[in-house]
Amino acid sequence: xxxxLSYALAKRRDSAPNWHDHAxxxxxxxxxxxxxxxxxxASENCAKEPIHIPGSIxxxxxxxxxxxxxxxxxQASENVREWLGVAPDTLLSHDLHSLVLEASxxxxxxxxxxxxxxxxxxxxDVHMRLEPPNERSLAMVAHRYDQVLIAEFEATDNTRSAYDxxxxxxxTFIGQLQExxxxxxxxxxxxxxxxxxxxxxxxxAYRFDADDNGLVLAEIADPGYPSYLGLCFPAxxxxxxxxxxxxxxxxxxxxxxxxxxxPLHPPLNPRTGKPLDMTFAALRSVxxxxxxxxxxxxxxxxxxxxxxxxxxxxxxxxGHHASAHGVGVHTRTACELLGRVxxxxxxxxxxxxxxxxxxxxxxxxxxxxxxxxxxDSISEGLLALPEAFVGFAQAEGAAxxxxxxxxxxxxxxxxxxxxxxxxxxxxxxxxGNTVFHTDNVxxxxxxxxxxxxxxxxxxxVAISQLHSHYLIWFKPEQTRTVTWAGKPEKSVSASGxxxxxxxxxxxxxxxxxxxxxxxxxxxxxxxxLRTAVLGIVLxxxxxxxxxxxxxxxxxxxxxxxxxxxxxxLRAPLRHIAGYAELLGDFEGNKLSERGLRFLEHIGESAxxxxxxxxxxxxxxQMGRAALRFSEVNLQAMIEAIQVEMQPDYAERxxxxxxxxxxxxxxxxxxxxxxxxxxxxxxxKYSRPRDPAIIEVGTYSQGDEQVLYVRDNGVGFDMEYxxxxxxxxxxxxxxxxxxxxxIGLASVRRIIERHDGRVWAEGKLDEGAIFYIALPNRPxxxxxx
Amino acid sequence: MLKPxxxxxxxxxxxxxxxxxxxxxxxxNEVIVLRDGAEALDYLFRRGAYAExxxxxxxxxxxxxxxxxxxGLEVLKAVRESAELRSVPIVMLTSSREEPDLQRxxxxxxxxxxxxxxxxxxxVSAISDLGVFWAVLNExxxxxxRLQRRPTSSRDAHDTPx
Numbered sequence: 001x002x003x004x005l006s007y008a009l010a011k012r013r014d015s016a017p018n019w020h021d022h023a024x025x026x027x028x029x030x031x032x033x034x035x036x037x038x039x040x041x042a043s044e045n046c047a048k049e050p051i052h053i054p055g056s057i058x059x060x061x062x063x064x065x066x067x068x069x070x071x072x073x074x075q076a077s078e079n080v081r082e083w084l085g086v087a088p089d090t091l092l093s094h095d096l097h098s099l100v101l102e103a104s105x106x107x108x109x110x111x112x113x114x115x116x117x118x119x120x121x122x123x124x125d126v127h128m129r130l131e132p133p134n135e136r137s138l139a140m141v142a143h144r145y146d147q148v149l150i151a152e153f154e155a156t157d158n159t160r161s162a163y164d165x166x167x168x169x170x171x172t173f174i175g176q177l178q179e180x181x182x183x184x185x186x187x188x189x190x191x192x193x194x195x196x197x198x199x200x201x202x203x204x205a206y207r208f209d210a211d212d213n214g215l216v217l218a219e220i221a222d223p224g225y226p227s228y229l230g231l232c233f234p235a236x237x238x239x240x241x242x243x244x245x246x247x248x249x250x251x252x253x254x255x256x257x258x259x260x261x262x263p264l265h266p267p268l269n270p271r272t273g274k275p276l277d278m279t280f281a282a283l284r285s286v287x288x289x290x291x292x293x294x295x296x297x298x299x300x301x302x303x304x305x306x307x308x309x310x311x312x313x314x315x316x317x318x319g320h321h322a323s324a325h326g327v328g329v330h331t332r333t334a335c336e337l338l339g340r341v342x343x344x345x346x347x348x349x350x351x352x353x354x355x356x357x358x359x360x361x362x363x364x365x366x367x368x369x370x371x372x373x374x375x376d377s378i379s380e381g382l383l384a385l386p387e388a389f390v391g392f393a394q395a396e397g398a399a400x401x402x403x404x405x406x407x408x409x410x411x412x413x414x415x416x417x418x419x420x421x422x423x424x425x426x427x428x429x430x431x432g433n434t435v436f437h438t439d440n441v442x443x444x445x446x447x448x449x450x451x452x453x454x455x456x457x458x459x460x461v462a463i464s465q466l467h468s469h470y471l472i473w474f475k476p477e478q479t480r481t482v483t484w485a486g487k488p489e490k491s492v493s494a495s496g497x498x499x500x501x502x503x504x505x506x507x508x509x510x511x512x513x514x515x516x517x518x519x520x521x522x523x524x525x526x527x528x529l530r531t532a533v534l535g536i537v538l539x540x541x542x543x544x545x546x547x548x549x550x551x552x553x554x555x556x557x558x559x560x561x562x563x564x565x566x567x568x569l570r571a572p573l574r575h576i577a578g579y580a581e582l583l584g585d586f587e588g589n590k591l592s593e594r595g596l597r598f599l600e601h602i603g604e605s606a607x608x609x610x611x612x613x614x615x616x617x618x619x620x621q622m623g624r625a626a627l628r629f630s631e632v633n634l635q636a637m638i639e640a641i642q643v644e645m646q647p648d649y650a651e652r653x654x655x656x657x658x659x660x661x662x663x664x665x666x667x668x669x670x671x672x673x674x675x676x677x678x679x680x681x682x683x684k685y686s687r688p689r690d691p692a693i694i695e696v697g698t699y700s701q702g703d704e705q706v707l708y709v710r711d712n713g714v715g716f717d718m719e720y721x722x723x724x725x726x727x728x729x730x731x732x733x734x735x736x737x738x739x740x741x742i743g744l745a746s747v748r749r750i751i752e753r754h755d756g757r758v759w760a761e762g763k764l765d766e767g768a769i770f771y772i773a774l775p776n777r778p779x780x781x782x783x784x
Numbered sequence: 785m786l787k788p789x790x791x792x793x794x795x796x797x798x799x800x801x802x803x804x805x806x807x808x809x810x811x812x813n814e815v816i817v818l819r820d821g822a823e824a825l826d827y828l829f830r831r832g833a834y835a836e837x838x839x840x841x842x843x844x845x846x847x848x849x850x851x852x853x854x855x856g857l858e859v860l861k862a863v864r865e866s867a868e869l870r871s872v873p874i875v876m877l878t879s880s881r882e883e884p885d886l887q888r889x890x891x892x893x894x895x896x897x898x899x900x901x902x903x904x905x906x907x908v909s910a911i912s913d914l915g916v917f918w919a920v921l922n923e924x925x926x927x928x929x930r931l932q933r934r935p936t937s938s939r940d941a942h943d944t945p946x
Contacts, residue, residue, distance in 0.1 A: 568879075570879045570900075570902060571795065571797075571798065571879045571900075573902050574798075574801075574879070574900055574901070574902045574904075574907065575797040575798070575801065577902050577903055577904050578797070578801040578804075578904040578907065579797070579801075580904075581904035581905065582801075582804065582904070603904075606902060607902055607903055609902075610902030610903075611902075
């Protein structure tokens with residue numbers, strides 16, 4: 001007992017020299033590692049200080065600790081000497097009834113206290129029997145905790161105050177809260193209300209960031225008080241155990257930073273054998289470090305209302321006053337209630353914002369997915385909606401990396417750097433993560449220092465389990481300036497105890513290399529998008545497999561069809577031609593000239609139909625036969641075709657203009673057929689010209705080699721250009737130009753089988769140009 | 785006695801036209817007509833209705849590819865697998881120029897593969913050429929009689945209008 005008392009006193013003595021010690025601020029900047037080690041140690045010590053069992057109370061009231069059932073006094077605060085004029089020890093023989101005039105009413109109300117309620121409860125205003133009757137009434141606040149009944153007695157504030165403060169608060173404040181648009185607006189309303197009911201000189205509200213630094217978002221102050229609005233209070237200002245206490249006990253008042261603590265007698269709680277746990281006690285004495293902090297901040301009285309959202313200390317409303325300033329029981333209750341209502345409102349606002357955000361993320365995902373499902377590839381689907389894709393993660397640039405391509409959208413690093421990033425993602429320290437994110441690439445991807453020039457934030461999602469396929473979003477650097485409310489450093493006194501900081505002057509710090517953080521919802525949604533994309537990839541693979549199957553089947557059907565066309569259709573045509581011939585042979589002399597002409601037409605038509613069938617069959621074989629790629633000398637090929645077709649134009653005046661031709665990689669037999677068709681067409685449709693000019697040339701264009709055949713023949717109307725390459729499509733009457741209409745269809749089929757393109761330009765009576773474009777291919781390996 | 789030409793054809797029109805073509809080719813050989821693959825095998829292996837036929841193999845088989853019951857390729861296969869018949873020349877006649885058939889026929893050892901032309905004059909000349917080549921020009925296996933061409937002066941009665 002003596003030991004513990006001396007602990008509390010020793011602590012006071014230990015810190016005492018510092019309380020009034022306005023040490024120069026430089027003391028905080030001793031830049032030696034030794035100093036920083038001892039600062040860490042001191043901060044740790046500070047974090048270990050058992051502030052919930054200070055052993056003493058603030059003297060604006062006195063404390064009696066009762067046995068829960070017998071209501072006998074177990075402990076009393078030293079300052080009963082001042083309040084009641086008796087030594088604390090003398091009270092230990094008393095119980096509630098012998099001390100409090102209204103004891104029976106009080107004990108009735110105590111009965112009504114919920115068993116698990118540790119929150120202090122105003123049981124009533126009472127009179128002490130030790131004092132002259134009607135001398136004064138005291139507000140008695142009680143709560144059960146630590147196996148005892150803790151009763152705190154304070155001077156009553158005006159009885160009317162409950163009606164003055166509580167009801168208007170409930171009515172107007174809660175009504176206004178619902179209308180507030182933003183969290184800042186909520187906080188502004190709250191600080192105004194708290195200032196109105198407490199009369200503190202300055203009330204500010206701040207919110208803790210992810211690192212527990214507190215940013216002041218709302219403030220109202222009387223003239224003469226420095227403003228802290230927009231400033232940041234470092235996390236180290238509030239040690240962890242204090243944060244835990246703020247979460248449990250939502251209101252804290254320190255009436256006078258220069259108070260003399262009043263210890264409990266006896267120091268130990270007889271029910272536990274330990275110092276009384278004052279977690280919920282309003283009068284709980286304060287850490288000397290905190291008192292020093294207050295004095296350094298030039299505040300004599302303070303008020304703290306906790307804002308707890310989803311179990312975490314979200315922020316605080318804190319009040320300061322230049323001189324000692326009390327807050328009565330009812331006002332305190334009102335403030336605490338305000339804090340709780342405000343916390344709920346904030347939670348609701350945040351939940352609403354989150355839901356909105358989630359909804360918009362989901363909408364993006366749905367848009368992107370449907371776009372991807374509609375198109376042939378993931379890349380195309382995403383690229384079709386660049387804004388939704390990039391905006392999905394609030395990014396400014398994005399990349400899609402798949403097997404064949406790397407597509408960049410918006411503000412991104414250059415391609416080579418993105419490729420290096422992909423390599424790092426698949427091989428580097430983050431490999432194996434399905435979702436990788438950073439808000440500072442210079443810090444987290446130090447092997448790619450150039451990356452920081454283009455982006456600060458990276459979110460990458462692996463969309464293949466086998467390959468290095470990624471969706472990557474980029475965010476630019478957002479230089480952030482934090483204005484600290486003074487240097488966020490504490491100092492250590494010569495004795496090794498912690499000195500709170502002295503300087504509350506503005507002090508700016510600039511953070512570079514950071515992007516805005518990735519919202520957890522964005523990360524979750526990115527993972528969802530990934531799952532969905534994998535699903536689509538899988539489905540696409542299945543579709544391709546199914547298509548391949550169907551294609552195989554339809555190829556088989558086509559084969560069977562061609563067979564029956566060639567066999568079954570050819571046979572009757574042959575019979576018609578044969579019997580027509582025989583009829584002429586056997587009965588020709590009996591037929592009139594007209595009859596013989598008809599017979600001739602029958603034969604001709606049957607033969608023509610036979611040619612059609614043969615051409616169709618050739619055409620279908622063209623689609624099925626395997627291509628054999630080799631080097632094709634176009635020059636030699638065109639010369640050979642010219643020779644072949646010599647009989648067709650021997651009598652005509654042809655001006656051939658053949659430019660030098662390259663060697664291409666193609667199927668020689670098929671290309672021969674295609675060129676033969678083109679040249680044959682050029683000859684055919686230039687028949688009316690003298691001279692006919694036929695020009696063949698080539699040029700290189702992108703990845704393609706283009707060959708064209710130009711003639712000065714009858715040309716065609718561009719209106720029908722789309723019909724030119726169709727099967728059995730003809731633009732001329734049979735009497736003008738013979739043919740089955742399959743030549744250009746064959747050309748197209750051949751060129752398309754080479755992954756090339758065909759097109760034509762023409763003008764009626766002015767000639768035509770036919771183009772074929774073949775993609776450049778590597779020289780095929782020699783096959784033995 | 786000249787060895788016969790075996791014509792295996794199911795379609796009556798084709799049959800008639802082929803016979804006309806053979807007539808015009810002025811071959812002296814007898815033409816034995818069989819209407820499906822099963823009948824052809826019966827004849828060749830002297831089974832069933834043909835169990836009692838005279839000895840000897842035909843000069844050439846003009847075999848249609850598509851036949852009822854047993855198709856042309858199967859007949860070809862059976863002939864090539866038989867020691868006695870193996871040396872008989874076989875010409876496959878068909879409407880189809882489908883590649884798998886062609887390839888299969890050559891794998892099975894066909895001597896010629898002819899796609900019947902639509903044009904009747906070409907058809908006649910094709911059949912005629914085949915008959916002349918296989919029945920006249922081609923040196924038959926040892927022991928077979930060499931065929932004689934009929935004198936060109938006497939034209940077939942059918943051919944000559946009254």
